[in-house]
Amino acid sequence: GENVEQHPSTLSVQEGDSAVIKCTYSDSASNYFPWYKQELGKGPQLIIDIRSNVGEKKDQRIAVTLNKTAKHFSLHITETQPEDSAVYFCAASLERNTGKLIFGQGTTLQVKP
């Protein structure tokens, strides 16, 4: 069935360094890939998304890359700041009409000042 694997489960970086989180999806028909940031006690916040007709998308310090052949996509955060510390989730969707998102297990990012 549909599955999304996310790595690493925890990631600790120094302020100013880059952070990379990787996800692999199982169904090659997946064509929409959002990333969410979830802070403690809050709901997930959509930070960036990419569709299968695009290989890369950037928004200030955040970028997402997609490799359809290998069925994996990655989140890149540059010049990390302490406020980037949170749990990050990737997700994949293949069902345009139902909107079902399959989430990864999450990555806890800690940015040390």
Add this chain to the structure above:
Amino acid sequence: ETGVTQSPTHLIKTRGQQVTLRCSSQSGHNTVSWYQQALGQGPQFIFQYYREEENGRGNFPPRFSGLQFPNYSSELNVNALELDDSALYLCASSPRGEGRVQYFGPGTRLLVL
């Protein structure tokens, strides 16, 4: 912060009881999705509502049901509560024509004793 609101914020129930959770979608959005997030895990898709009808369902039993109202707000009902139903319940709304682009509310924390 998104314009999605959920009530109540916290709820304690006992096994066997029934619960109703509420969600108001962001202005201009007409689709609502519900997710269950267990502690330390990614959200799991319950179902989506569009035009007041269920539009896709995840692997949840029939005791999980929902409604969508003409103003696009929604309810999630869970009957015969079990201990494993303890989780954060998240509602997400989507813009017209973009059911997979989902903006989450803060969630309702349900504890079943």
